[in-house]
Amino acid sequence: xxxxxxxxxxxxxxxxxxxxxxxxxxxxxxxxxxxxxxxxxxxxxxxxxxxxxxxxxxxxxxxxxxxxxxxxxxxxxxxxxxxxxxxxxxxxxxxxxxxxxxxxxxxxxxxxxxxxxxxxxxxxxxxxxxxxxxxxxxxxxxxxxxxxxxxxxxxxxxxxxxxxxxxxxxxxxxxxxxxxxxxxxxxxxxxxxxxxxxxxxxxxxxxxxxxxxxxxxxxxxxxxxxxxxxxxxxxxxxxxxxxxxxxxxxxxxxxxxxxxxxxxxxxxxxxxxxxxxxxxxxxxxxxxxxxxxxxxxxxxxxxxxxxxxxxxxxxxxxxxxxxxxxxxxxxxxxxxxxxxxxxxxxxxxxxxxxxxxxxxxxxxxxxxxxxxxxxxxxxxxxxxxxxxxxxxxxxxxxxxxxxxxxxxxxxxxxxxxxxxxxxxxxxxxxxxxxxxxxxxxxxxxxxxxxxxxxxxxxxxxxxxxxxxxxxxxxxxxxxxxxxxxxxxxxxxxxxxxxxxxxxxxxxxxxxxxxxxxxxxxxxxxxxxxxxxxxxxxxxxxxxxxxxxxxxxxxxxxxxxxxx
Amino acid sequence: xxxxxxxxxxxxxxxxxxxxxxxxxxxxxxxxxxxxxxxxxxxxxxxxxxxxxxxxxxxxxxxxxxxxxxxxxxxxxxxxxxxxxxxxxxxxxxxxxxxxxxxxxxxxxxx
Amino acid sequence: xxxxxxxxxxxxxxxxxxxxxxxxxxxxxxxxxxxxxxxxxxxxxxxxxxxxxxxxxxxxxxxxxxxxxxxxxxxxxxxxxxxxxxxxxxxxxxxxxxxxxxxxxxxxxxxxxxxxxxxxxxxxxxxxxxxxxxxxxxxx
Numbered sequence: 001x002x003x004x005x006x007x008x009x010x011x012x013x014x015x016x017x018x019x020x021x022x023x024x025x026x027x028x029x030x031x032x033x034x035x036x037x038x039x040x041x042x043x044x045x046x047x048x049x050x051x052x053x054x055x056x057x058x059x060x061x062x063x064x065x066x067x068x069x070x071x072x073x074x075x076x077x078x079x080x081x082x083x084x085x086x087x088x089x090x091x092x093x094x095x096x097x098x099x100x101x102x103x104x105x106x107x108x109x110x111x112x113x114x115x116x117x118x119x120x121x122x123x124x125x126x127x128x129x130x131x132x133x134x135x136x137x138x139x140x141x142x143x144x145x146x147x148x149x150x151x152x153x154x155x156x157x158x159x160x161x162x163x164x165x166x167x168x169x170x171x172x173x174x175x176x177x178x179x180x181x182x183x184x185x186x187x188x189x190x191x192x193x194x195x196x197x198x199x200x201x202x203x204x205x206x207x208x209x210x211x212x213x214x215x216x217x218x219x220x221x222x223x224x225x226x227x228x229x230x231x232x233x234x235x236x237x238x239x240x241x242x243x244x245x246x247x248x249x250x251x252x253x254x255x256x257x258x259x260x261x262x263x264x265x266x267x268x269x270x271x272x273x274x275x276x277x278x279x280x281x282x283x284x285x286x287x288x289x290x291x292x293x294x295x296x297x298x299x300x301x302x303x304x305x306x307x308x309x310x311x312x313x314x315x316x317x318x319x320x321x322x323x324x325x326x327x328x329x330x331x332x333x334x335x336x337x338x339x340x341x342x343x344x345x346x347x348x349x350x351x352x353x354x355x356x357x358x359x360x361x362x363x364x365x366x367x368x369x370x371x372x373x374x375x376x377x378x379x380x381x382x383x384x385x386x387x388x389x390x391x392x393x394x395x396x397x398x399x400x401x402x403x404x405x406x407x408x409x410x411x412x413x414x415x416x417x418x419x420x421x422x423x424x425x426x427x428x429x430x431x432x433x434x435x436x437x438x439x440x441x442x443x444x445x446x447x448x449x450x451x452x453x454x455x456x457x458x459x460x461x462x463x464x465x466x467x468x469x470x471x472x473x474x475x476x477x478x479x480x481x482x483x484x485x486x487x488x489x490x491x492x493x494x495x496x497x498x499x500x501x502x503x504x505x506x507x508x509x510x511x512x513x514x515x516x517x518x519x520x521x522x523x524x525x526x527x528x529x530x531x532x533x534x535x536x537x538x539x540x541x542x543x544x545x546x547x548x549x550x551x552x553x554x555x556x557x558x559x560x561x562x563x
Numbered sequence: 564x565x566x567x568x569x570x571x572x573x574x575x576x577x578x579x580x581x582x583x584x585x586x587x588x589x590x591x592x593x594x595x596x597x598x599x600x601x602x603x604x605x606x607x608x609x610x611x612x613x614x615x616x617x618x619x620x621x622x623x624x625x626x627x628x629x630x631x632x633x634x635x636x637x638x639x640x641x642x643x644x645x646x647x648x649x650x651x652x653x654x655x656x657x658x659x660x661x662x663x664x665x666x667x668x669x670x671x672x673x674x
Numbered sequence: 675x676x677x678x679x680x681x682x683x684x685x686x687x688x689x690x691x692x693x694x695x696x697x698x699x700x701x702x703x704x705x706x707x708x709x710x711x712x713x714x715x716x717x718x719x720x721x722x723x724x725x726x727x728x729x730x731x732x733x734x735x736x737x738x739x740x741x742x743x744x745x746x747x748x749x750x751x752x753x754x755x756x757x758x759x760x761x762x763x764x765x766x767x768x769x770x771x772x773x774x775x776x777x778x779x780x781x782x783x784x785x786x787x788x789x790x791x792x793x794x795x796x797x798x799x800x801x802x803x804x805x806x807x808x809x810x811x812x813x814x
Binding site for chain 1: 763
């Protein structure tokens, strides 16, 4: 039983090598798809096996690589947090793979890099050695650089290059932090670092703050904190849709969970407090840009950053309720963000267009996609009885002592609703025929007509339906899931019983909805459209993004010293 | 004293990545930053008056071999990143016929 | 890279020098666990030798003897062999990638499991470097 973490990493790697061997002389696409599908299903089954040990018996599975004992060797630990993220990774990867089978004719190299991405994702959270975490991060990053540039158009290659430069700089800073840890305490395994690398243990406070700042900024680039998120909209827009869903749904979460683990081990409480402010700014600022976007996938990518802000704010507060809310929102966000990306991918597959000014009235031709999108939009806006409502109410409850971040999150929620009403208009509205070809947002004439829409294949609809059901289920059993997360994963008890479907929560949600409708009406006026156009032109380039990374590192170090 | 020199190399590398506009110069800056971090690690493991960690007969004081082993892995990762970045810049050059990042951004926005 | 303006001296010298470079690469791989060197370093020297051959004779001539297909096959089989060697440790009851048999460290052919691992890594690294060079040079 102890070798479960090992198999979670080895099986995708071995399947990837098998795919290369098979396709060496002649391309066998059906066998390739079979191998990748079966290895993903086997990973899911293995994570299911480990549920009994981790959740019910509450033990940690430890596996020493090479037989070398702690603290010399590299160990793989699987505790509750690792189980949570492995399960999430396996589920979303399975849905992405099923979605990608019929979408385009992907070559065997796509499946190869997909499996390497999966192996890297499992490796980051399962390992107990900090340098091994760095190596798995690099495996994850290299696979994602290649997958982002897969379609080989100009914008995709530019987005991949941006991401490469910014992320490699971040990883170098992370490595510098690891060097300072090694100099301070002489060991690299996380359990040993927790015991010896602390201010009480003799490390000077300035070196401690510098180390934690370097590590947080280094990994924070991949987790999309506020000044470090400028690579994300381009990178998640121009990739193929299954990879978009995987990157937005899992990879940024896993980077955040790595920061969670390191801050827990090092017990840097001051840093946790700083996250409240970073998180609320992260929730609000991308919404302003997103309200002026016209590309449907770019809008969803901006919302990935914004929802990460919710998760980070809740993590910063530090009480048991807020940590539970953070993990619950992480689960919900994976589900509904993948759902939204898949439905937008279906729209792009069927019509070939990405601009929302030119699309309208698609409800009749693709009813399944439209209903799934509706469920996803209701979830992200926080309308009961779907899952977004539950986690938002929990986050709002846990932020009672911090009025200003709570107000910023409130504004972000209002903006979210306005944007998703705007997106919903591509399904409602009049169907365009050759006679009534008047534009929705102006004088744009449509260039296609309803008889030219392709039919969305069944393999793309099954993940949509399953994810919608999962979104609904995780919204109507809130107390079970909340108690499950806090008891089994965080191993603490919730202090008091929580009532989520109370009148005040539903009332707040209704208020946000009404304000959102007003904001949407304001955006579609002439004045709103002029402001949107101006914001849309402002795109920071690569040099400005890098400058922001360096400036934010300096600001972090200074603020950590003050707090 | 050596630590200050290592940080000087790190700052030169970061200045190369942030301040230069040519794609190839950014990649060179990335390599310099990687080298600075590698030198920092090896400097940590050094002890005065010790010899290289080859276990022959009669060898008493050796330097710490663990950072050297870690840095081999880091060098490999650096090579992979450089190769990938060069391939991406070649593709961008073929499409846009310039190696200047601000011009590429302007051309990509218009298309 | 074609043969138009290559000088004779470069061609003759490199042709005499390349076998020694390859031999040095294999030395670094074999004695890597004991003296400076190791799997990856030896592999890069192997790759550099072949690249020197490409630079002096032209890629089209070098591809006749070190063809792209053979090197791709080498690379793929080496990475599969590495994972299989790790699984050997699992099958024999110990952990993944554990030391299955140990010999005397100074005598190279019986030096133990790490010699096999070094060899596999070295060949794979060399093949990888050569393939990177072929792909980048053909992109133009």
